[in-house]
Amino acid sequence: MRFGGLTAVRSVDFTVNSGEIVGLIGPNGAGKTTFFNCLTGLYVPTEGTVAYQGKVLPPKPHLVTQAGIARTFQNIRLFANMTVLENVLVGRHTRTKEGLWSALLRGPGFRRAERESEARAMELLEFVGLAGKRDHLARNLPYGEQRKLEIARALASEPGLLLLDEPTAGMNPQETRAAEELVFAIRDRGIAVLVIEHDMRFIFNLCDRVAVLVQGEKLIEGTSDVVQADERVVAAYLGEPFEGEPGAAEAAEVEAAETADSTEGEAR
Amino acid sequence: MTDTTLQSPAERGPLPLPPAVARPLIAVGAVGTIASAFMSWTWTPDFPGNLTIYGYPAGLQILALVAGALTLLYALALWRVKGLGWLNPSDATSPVFLTSLSAFTVCWFTGIAIAVDLGGLVNLDPGAYVAMVASALPVIGALALPHPAPGTGVKGYLTKPEQPRHGTLAPLAERLVVTVGTVIGLVIFTYGIGINDDDSETFIGFLLVCVFAAWGLVHSGLLDRYSAMSARHKGFAAALALLAAVAFPFTQSDDHNANIGVNILIFATVALGLNIVVGLTGLLDLGYVAFLGVGAYAAALVSGSEYSPLHVQFPFWAAALTGMAASLVFGVVIGAPTLRLRGDYLAIVTLGFGEIFRIAVNNLDGDSGPNVTRGPNGITQIPDIKLFGFNLGDAHTLGSFTLGRFANYLFLMLIATAIVVAVFTRAADSRIGRSWIAIREDETAATAMGINGFRAKLIAFALGASLAGLAGTVMAHVNYSVNPQPYQFAGAAPPNSAFLLAAVVLGGMGTVSGPLLGASLLYLIPEKLQFMQNYELLTFGVALILLMRFRPEGIIADRRRKLEFHETGQLDVPAQTTLSDGATVAKAGA
Numbered sequence: 001m002r003f004g005g006l007t008a009v010r011s012v013d014f015t016v017n018s019g020e021i022v023g024l025i026g027p028n029g030a031g032k033t034t035f036f037n038c039l040t041g042l043y044v045p046t047e048g049t050v051a052y053q054g055k056v057l058p059p060k061p062h063l064v065t066q067a068g069i070a071r072t073f074q075n076i077r078l079f080a081n082m083t084v085l086e087n088v089l090v091g092r093h094t095r096t097k098e099g100l101w102s103a104l105l106r107g108p109g110f111r112r113a114e115r116e117s118e119a120r121a122m123e124l125l126e127f128v129g130l131a132g133k134r135d136h137l138a139r140n141l142p143y144g145e146q147r148k149l150e151i152a153r154a155l156a157s158e159p160g161l162l163l164l165d166e167p168t169a170g171m172n173p174q175e176t177r178a179a180e181e182l183v184f185a186i187r188d189r190g191i192a193v194l195v196i197e198h199d200m201r202f203i204f205n206l207c208d209r210v211a212v213l214v215q216g217e218k219l220i221e222g223t224s225d226v227v228q229a230d231e232r233v234v235a236a237y238l239g240e241p242f243e244g245e246p247g248a249a250e251a252a253e254v255e256a257a258e259t260a261d262s263t264e265g266e267a268r
Numbered sequence: 269m270t271d272t273t274l275q276s277p278a279e280r281g282p283l284p285l286p287p288a289v290a291r292p293l294i295a296v297g298a299v300g301t302i303a304s305a306f307m308s309w310t311w312t313p314d315f316p317g318n319l320t321i322y323g324y325p326a327g328l329q330i331l332a333l334v335a336g337a338l339t340l341l342y343a344l345a346l347w348r349v350k351g352l353g354w355l356n357p358s359d360a361t362s363p364v365f366l367t368s369l370s371a372f373t374v375c376w377f378t379g380i381a382i383a384v385d386l387g388g389l390v391n392l393d394p395g396a397y398v399a400m401v402a403s404a405l406p407v408i409g410a411l412a413l414p415h416p417a418p419g420t421g422v423k424g425y426l427t428k429p430e431q432p433r434h435g436t437l438a439p440l441a442e443r444l445v446v447t448v449g450t451v452i453g454l455v456i457f458t459y460g461i462g463i464n465d466d467d468s469e470t471f472i473g474f475l476l477v478c479v480f481a482a483w484g485l486v487h488s489g490l491l492d493r494y495s496a497m498s499a500r501h502k503g504f505a506a507a508l509a510l511l512a513a514v515a516f517p518f519t520q521s522d523d524h525n526a527n528i529g530v531n532i533l534i535f536a537t538v539a540l541g542l543n544i545v546v547g548l549t550g551l552l553d554l555g556y557v558a559f560l561g562v563g564a565y566a567a568a569l570v571s572g573s574e575y576s577p578l579h580v581q582f583p584f585w586a587a588a589l590t591g592m593a594a595s596l597v598f599g600v601v602i603g604a605p606t607l608r609l610r611g612d613y614l615a616i617v618t619l620g621f622g623e624i625f626r627i628a629v630n631n632l633d634g635d636s637g638p639n640v641t642r643g644p645n646g647i648t649q650i651p652d653i654k655l656f657g658f659n660l661g662d663a664h665t666l667g668s669f670t671l672g673r674f675a676n677y678l679f680l681m682l683i684a685t686a687i688v689v690a691v692f693t694r695a696a697d698s699r700i701g702r703s704w705i706a707i708r709e710d711e712t713a714a715t716a717m718g719i720n721g722f723r724a725k726l727i728a729f730a731l732g733a734s735l736a737g738l739a740g741t742v743m744a745h746v747n748y749s750v751n752p753q754p755y756q757f758a759g760a761a762p763p764n765s766a767f768l769l770a771a772v773v774l775g776g777m778g779t780v781s782g783p784l785l786g787a788s789l790l791y792l793i794p795e796k797l798q799f800m801q802n803y804e805l806l807t808f809g810v811a812l813i814l815l816m817r818f819r820p821e822g823i824i825a826d827r828r829r830k831l832e833f834h835e836t837g838q839l840d841v842p843a844q845t846t847l848s849d850g851a852t853v854a855k856a857g858a
């Protein structure tokens with residue numbers, strides 16, 4: 001994935017198996033969020049493909065969600081002026097199909113579908129612990145609950161893979177603990193979870209596997225122990241220079257890309 | 269409020285009068301205002317409304333009477349007079365202030381208008397002086413009452429006081445209240461529309477009283493309570509509103525007001541269609557009136573008018589479907605390429621489309637292009653609609669009532685409006701409506717939740733277009749003719765795109781009643797204030813700026829928007845019924 005001359009994510013091969021919790025860590029600006037955006041079709045990758053259950057996904061967000069990958073956002077993106085329940089109902093969009101006509105005619109099928117959606121949404125709100133706030137506006141929820149609501153909304157689309165972008169950012173230790181429990185509970189529902197996080201305790205407690213992204217490239221992937229022991233990871237976080245620095249190659253790459261791009265204008 | 273003597277100075281109003289003076293001042297002033305309405309205000313009947321007769325209030329005097337009575341009622345409610353507590357659920361002092369302002373403004377406006385219109389203060393009769401003095405007293409008295417929101421200065425009188433949680437009544441009682449409210453609404457509307465077109469003074473007085481009295485009612489919490497009630501009996505309230513609209517022509521002795529009524533209804537219906545596009549989906553459409561035009565022209569072409577190049581006459585239902593289909597096609601053609609993009613592209617393209625439509629229709633006159641629309645002459649002599657053997661052009665008598673041509677069309681248009689209202693409410697509260705609102709809120713998140721943004725936007729856009737087309741088909745017949753002139757971006761009279769958008773924004777985006785109210789106001793004000801004709805667009809612009817500054821969510825705020833624009837930290841907790849209320853409900857239900 002390139003933005004003009006900046007290569008944000010480059011040749012990251014990555015597989016998540018079903019029933020797994022996988023962590024994705026890396027210093028700020030490493031390209032983790034960009035990687036998520038590529039996966040979910042919000043960015044069209046300059047090169048490369050995303051496959052889910054053996055099928056290559058088109059880079060269209062709604063088709064990706066339809067296929068079974070749901071996500072949350074690093075900077076919470078709820079529908080601020082909709083109620084908590086309505087937010088989750090929007091998440092059900094891909095799993096229901098009532099169109100305009102059935103909404104206008106309000107036949108029994110429509111009513112049944114609405115009832116089922118609502119029951120399903122309430123169940124999810126119960127699951128994340130927000131059932132008591134169904135009629136509050138999303139904007140009025142405290143921060144931690146907004147994160148939970150975002151997860152409930154994502155779960156409403158009945159995903160096989162859930163992508164969480166920094167689910168504990170800004171949370172206190174108790175809330176982080178609760179979030180950990182929540183992720184385990186989600187996994188127990190048979191949903192694979194790929195989570196970005198800066199909180200190492202959280203990641204190493206939670207994840208079966210951890211991948212480290214540095215400057216858009218995957219540095220290492222393995223179990224918590226392997227990753228924790230790797231000195232390049234420490235170096236990447238602490239900003240020490242180290243051998244085999246990908247920066248040099250990166251710099252050359254960027255220069256090449258810049259000269260290539262300047263001919264066709266800055267394409268941001 | 270009973271122990272006013274204990275109030276610290278900070279909680280007192282800005283005027284340092286003891287309560288023992290303030291209260292009688294209000295009462296005497298209010299009674300005096302009422303009494304003045306029965307006196308002569310000027311010597312000559314030249315002033316609109318004939319304010320010369322003792323004992324018979326007319327025009328502005330009736331308004332002064334109503335405003336004075338409201339002031340008195342609110343003052344008595346504040347003094348705990350038995351049986352009036354329901355008037356002021358929030359127990360605030362500001363309703364007295366605001367209703368006294370309504371009396372004050374209308375009396376002083378009348379006095380000044382008489383002096384200016386007729387040239388000099390000599391034209392004022394004693395009644396006018398009594399009215400002006402008497403109406404000023406309650407304002408002074410109200411300013412000496414305990415301050416509604418201590419520590420906020422004058423602003424405290426204008427910001428809505430804390431509202432108590434409203435209880436519920438027995439369902440039957442609530443329905444009765446809704447019925448009474450609807451009847452009052454019909455009376456007010458009928459009075460406003462019935463003001464002579466030359467009586468600008470009376471209409472301005474009417475607006476003044478309405479604005480301040482409504483403001484007072486909002487502060488008292490009465491309107492909140494009422495709207496909560498009608499929300500609980502949605503179907504009943506809607507049926508009543510329809511009934512009231514049907515009853516409207518029966519209250520009119522001549523067809524002129526029915527003509528205004530049907531035009532308001534057309535305008536309001538189109539505004540409601542636009543509300544789907546703008547209010548729900550958040551798409552800025554600056555050329556919406558063109559879809560009304562497409563519908564009108566389509567209906568005119570198949571109406572059997574001898575000036576239509578197509579010499580066919582469709583029955584009305586087929587013409588209506590043709591109009592809707594034509595608008596739908598145009599909606600899709602405009603929407604398909606632009607709705608893929610985000611941002612303001614749509615606004616620019618629709619603005620362009622609106623102008624292209626008008627210019628194209630002007631040019632398809634046989635000279636500069638094929639003769640389809642007869643250019644600026646338009647298609648005239650559109651025959652009246654025949655429905656089930658009824659010719660809508662003929663007057664019909666029903667008992668002692670005579671229903672003229674426009675009354676007939678009013679009934680037809682009511683059906684169209686009811687359809688649009690049903691479409692709006694049903695679509696809004698469904699999977700597709702939620703996806704529209706989600707797109708309005710955050711399109712990126714909406715697509716990430718699996719909504720096909722382009723598809724949902726196109727459906728909203730096309731639906732809005734076809735509803736406008738439906739209204740257009742009736743409009744073509746009501747006006748006997750279609751011509752390009754009304755279908756412009758901005759003009760001095762509705763409907764045009766700017767007015768439609770203003771009706772939606774003024775009334776309240778995303779609501780049903782908002783655009784209906786906004787459209788009524790925006791139609792009636794230019795209609796009744798003919799003297800402003802040359803400054804209309806200027807006034808319109810200034811009014812819009814003020815609106816955006818002081819009440820961006822419109823007159824009737826969507827529950828969501830209200831919280832968005834006036835963040836006061838309160839949580840949006842739905843009203844809960846207390847135990848005792850629940851018991852009453854159960855009892856009444858049994």
Ligand SMILES: Nc1ncnc2c1ncn2[C@@H]1O[C@H](COP(=O)(O)OP(=O)(O)OP(=O)(O)O)[C@@H](O)[C@H]1O
Pocket residue numbers: 003006008026027028029030031032033034035074268
């Ligand atoms: N739309 C965009 N246009 C241009 N550059 C972008 C865009 N999105 C991301 N970038 C750049 O790509 C790089 C990677 O950003 P990204 O947001 O993926 O980092 P991150 O790993 O999520 O960081 P953090 O931990 O701070 O969230 C950054 O240098 C960022 O500035």
Ligand SMILES: [Mg+2]
Pocket residue numbers: 032033034074
């Ligand atoms: Mg990030």
